[in-house]
Amino acid sequence: APWFSYRQGVLHAGDVALPKLAEALGTPLYVYSRAALRAAWQGYQRALEGRNALVCYGMKANSNLAVLKEFARLGAGFDIVSGGELARVLAVGADPGKVVFSGVGKQAWEMRAALEAGVLCFNVESQAELRRLSEVAVELGRTAPVSLRVNPDVDPKTHPYISTGLKENKFGIAIADAPEAYRLARSLPGLAVVGVDCHIGSQITEISPYLDALDKVLDLVEHLAADGIEIRHLDLGGGLGIRYSDEIPLAPADLLEAVHERIRARGIDPNARRIILEPGRSLVGNAGILLTRVEYLKAAEAGRFAIVDAAMNDLLRPTLYEAWHGVLPVVPREGEAPTYDIVGPICESGDWLARGRPLSLEQGDLLAVESAGAYAMVMASQYNTRPRAAEVMVDGERWYVVRERETVAALMAGESVLPDRR
Numbered sequence: 001a002p003w004f005s006y007r008q009g010v011l012h013a014g015d016v017a018l019p020k021l022a023e024a025l026g027t028p029l030y031v032y033s034r035a036a037l038r039a040a041w042q043g044y045q046r047a048l049e050g051r052n053a054l055v056c057y058g059m060k061a062n063s064n065l066a067v068l069k070e071f072a073r074l075g076a077g078f079d080i081v082s083g084g085e086l087a088r089v090l091a092v093g094a095d096p097g098k099v100v101f102s103g104v105g106k107q108a109w110e111m112r113a114a115l116e117a118g119v120l121c122f123n124v125e126s127q128a129e130l131r132r133l134s135e136v137a138v139e140l141g142r143t144a145p146v147s148l149r150v151n152p153d154v155d156p157k158t159h160p161y162i163s164t165g166l167k168e169n170k171f172g173i174a175i176a177d178a179p180e181a182y183r184l185a186r187s188l189p190g191l192a193v194v195g196v197d198c199h200i201g202s203q204i205t206e207i208s209p210y211l212d213a214l215d216k217v218l219d220l221v222e223h224l225a226a227d228g229i230e231i232r233h234l235d236l237g238g239g240l241g242i243r244y245s246d247e248i249p250l251a252p253a254d255l256l257e258a259v260h261e262r263i264r265a266r267g268i269d270p271n272a273r274r275i276i277l278e279p280g281r282s283l284v285g286n287a288g289i290l291l292t293r294v295e296y297l298k299a300a301e302a303g304r305f306a307i308v309d310a311a312m313n314d315l316l317r318p319t320l321y322e323a324w325h326g327v328l329p330v331v332p333r334e335g336e337a338p339t340y341d342i343v344g345p346i347c348e349s350g351d352w353l354a355r356g357r358p359l360s361l362e363q364g365d366l367l368a369v370e371s372a373g374a375y376a377m378v379m380a381s382q383y384n385t386r387p388r389a390a391e392v393m394v395d396g397e398r399w400y401v402v403r404e405r406e407t408v409a410a411l412m413a414g415e416s417v418l419p420d421r422r
């Protein structure tokens with residue numbers, strides 16, 4: 001990617017040499033590119049031109065305030081899944097009128113906060129949730145705008161842990177049960193039906209699963225219309241994949257064009273209803289790297305290990321999904337490149353970041369783990385009492401620390417011990 005490129009044999013983020021950042025801020029370090037965020041947004045902006053559509057950034061992918069503020073400035077809406085995420089979007093001054101609230105387990109306090117903020121829509125996932133939401137809204141003297149998240153039972157052809165639209169998943173309401181749920185929604189005093197929602201999975205690289213889902217959603221919309229239930233927007237969720245190794249990502253403009261084509265084919269004006277998308281990964285995934293330093297090299301019978309200062313607590317995706325992330329030497333060396341497993345210091349065999357990578361390494365070298373802008377820092381933990389990494393945003397030749405490195409003291413701050421026993 002042009003945002004992270006070699007100049008005179010040194011990997012840079014924008015115009016900043018990564019060794020300089022490592023020296024100033026230490027490692028492990030998440031490095032993001034403001035230009036990359038803006039370029040990814042441009043891809044969606046182009047797709048939206050001339051269409052009745054809204055992009056709500058699936059902020060679970062990376063919820064750093066600096067990232068949120070950047071997208072808010074660009075005019076994005078947000079897809080939130082918790083009261084905590086709501087607090088973040090409000091903290092950056094985003095427009096709550098462009099916020100959709102997703103998630104299978106919304107609590108009453110979260111509903112209250114979202115109603116008070118005035119979100120665009122609640123994506124509701126069960127009849128029990130409809131009832132609770134109506135009660136909360138009535139108590140506040142408000143009406144909650146709702147979509148039902150339906151489960152279209154299509155295979156997104158991605159990793160099973162991140163496919164969410166199959167009928168065996170916990171998500172959504174089976175599409176066959178949706179008409180009944182909509183009738184319930186209509187009958188409840190605190191609710192106003194505004195849309196239909198689905199989200200079929202993540203890291204999707206084909207258009208066809210979206211269109212399969214859309215067909216089922218459009219059938220439902222017709223059915224509901226016959227029932228006198230008017231649907232104003234279609235939320236097709238997120239899920240557009242990115243390039244980790246050799247994937248060919250879907251262009252947002254191609255997806256929206258195909259979606260409009262499909263709606264037009266039914267003789268419906270595609271701009272009559274608003275299309276909402278909730279992309280996360282595709283807006284941030286390749287806008288970040290994880291910078292880490294080799295602590296030790298170790299040859300064992302099983303092979304060679306490069307033990308680095310980042311670990312599964314910093315980047316969980318390899319451990320959890322066997323995800324593949326590219327690993328680049330920050331200052332490539334000439335010579336022999338034996339095969340290494342890149343592993344962290346945590347006491348688990350599952351603690352690896354990459355396996356079988358040919359690299360020419362020495363102790364102390366810096367490595368950049370690629371595609372670490374999405375589902376990376378947000379999934380970090382403090383396992384092994386490892387303070388979470390710092391995050392820095394590069395903008396041209398400037399850089400801004402957007403999250404300080406956690407301290408061990410902060411990590412213990414909320415804990416206490418019992419009084420001595422007498």
Ligand code: LLP
Pocket residue numbers: 058061079102103162164199201202203237238239240278279280281282317321374375
């Ligand atoms: N909307 C809903 C309702 C979602 O559940 C998700 C992601 C998104 C939007 C955004 O999807 P995206 O555009 O980022 O694919 N931790 C996993 C990914 C989990 C995705 C969860 N839902 C990973 O690291 O691959």
